[in-house]
Amino acid sequence: xxxxxxxxxxxxxxxxxxxxxxxxxxxxxxxxxxxxxxxxxxxxxxxxxxxxxxxxxxxxxxxxxxxxxxxxxxxxxxxxxxxxxxxxxxxxxxxxxxxxxxxxxxxxxxxxxxxxxxxxxxxxxxxxxxxxxxxxxxxxxxxxxxxxxxxxxxxxxxxxxxxxxxxxxxxxxxxxxxxxxxxxxxxxxxxxxxxxxxxxxxxxxxxxxxxxxxxxxxxxxxxxxxxxxxxxxxxxxxxxxxxxxxxxxxxxxxxxxxxxxxxxxxxxxxxxxxxxxxxxxxxxxxxxxxxxxxxxxxxxxxxxxxxxxxxxxxxxxxxxxxxxxxxxxxxxxxxxxxxxxxxxxxxxxxxxxxxxxxxxxxxxxxxxxxxxxxxxxxxxxxxxxxxxxxxxxxx
Numbered sequence: 001x002x003x004x005x006x007x008x009x010x011x012x013x014x015x016x017x018x019x020x021x022x023x024x025x026x027x028x029x030x031x032x033x034x035x036x037x038x039x040x041x042x043x044x045x046x047x048x049x050x051x052x053x054x055x056x057x058x059x060x061x062x063x064x065x066x067x068x069x070x071x072x073x074x075x076x077x078x079x080x081x082x083x084x085x086x087x088x089x090x091x092x093x094x095x096x097x098x099x100x101x102x103x104x105x106x107x108x109x110x111x112x113x114x115x116x117x118x119x120x121x122x123x124x125x126x127x128x129x130x131x132x133x134x135x136x137x138x139x140x141x142x143x144x145x146x147x148x149x150x151x152x153x154x155x156x157x158x159x160x161x162x163x164x165x166x167x168x169x170x171x172x173x174x175x176x177x178x179x180x181x182x183x184x185x186x187x188x189x190x191x192x193x194x195x196x197x198x199x200x201x202x203x204x205x206x207x208x209x210x211x212x213x214x215x216x217x218x219x220x221x222x223x224x225x226x227x228x229x230x231x232x233x234x235x236x237x238x239x240x241x242x243x244x245x246x247x248x249x250x251x252x253x254x255x256x257x258x259x260x261x262x263x264x265x266x267x268x269x270x271x272x273x274x275x276x277x278x279x280x281x282x283x284x285x286x287x288x289x290x291x292x293x294x295x296x297x298x299x300x301x302x303x304x305x306x307x308x309x310x311x312x313x314x315x316x317x318x319x320x321x322x323x324x325x326x327x328x329x330x331x332x333x334x335x336x337x338x339x340x341x342x343x344x345x346x347x348x349x350x351x352x353x354x355x356x357x358x359x360x361x362x363x364x365x366x367x368x369x370x371x372x373x374x375x376x377x378x379x380x381x382x383x384x385x386x387x388x389x390x391x392x393x394x395x
Contacts, residue, residue, distance in 0.1 A: 025069075140161075147376070187311055188312075219318055227246070319334060335360075
């Protein structure tokens, strides 16, 4: 059975928590602390229970080599700031000194280990490395949803070394909204799927066929679906090798209750990205040299209409080049409409969350749930099992 953090007697125990501090760092400073903030409830709960807390995480892809630009020290400094207390830091995650610090912690103290991926053994799920990591604590808690779809030493291999293991408050909430809420959702159910590539989203779309009442497809993905319907999208990104897949999805949808909604008009540029030769066109009149970069007014109104009717909404992927303010209008209109609609709203994917936060950082809390995982979020929405969660569920 999958044990939740609050089911443990934590008093005076040393808790080893896998967290996800894989955050952007520039000039030794954390520039986006969203993922760190999302772990604070779990860490504070443990501290309040009188525990000793050891935290471990990866950062970037140092490929098994010590590299100062991938050090977790700036993350530790940000954590100390958020917790308003000192955080001990070890420059190696499995050294005798690091293990000694963990084993001599006092109740209420927090110890952060250096980047797990300074060792290739982490990604290789090496058994000896897993055992060495396990020496840091008496109870293992996984609160790193962003890596739950990976089989690494710190989230899978380590589990066999603990009798007492479970999930943190963040992972508990992720599972509640991305898995449990789909078992009996409030209807109508809407999936909004965007971004550039179909590959990572195929399984999600297929899972929601017959489950969702409506699926809105936006972003560059929509170009491929329009191409599958015989439309020409100029110089816009189209995955030619995925047109047959798009056709199959559209055909399968026609056999279910699920309606697929595609954009009907676009804003973009002529000739090249950044040309600032702005162009508007409906889907029937896209010029050969036009690049579609955002949905147009008709599409915005169309999408908003479906959003306003929905009781449960899952959204992954922007519907335009939202990092460019000129082409963020469609995405921002969707944000406004969802926030103003009284519904269960779940968003996932780094680009989607970044778009919300760039638009209005305060609005992120207006959604029922904003997932910290990209790949893990998509895997769960696809109905797949997450290895790092499944292993905790085994007896």
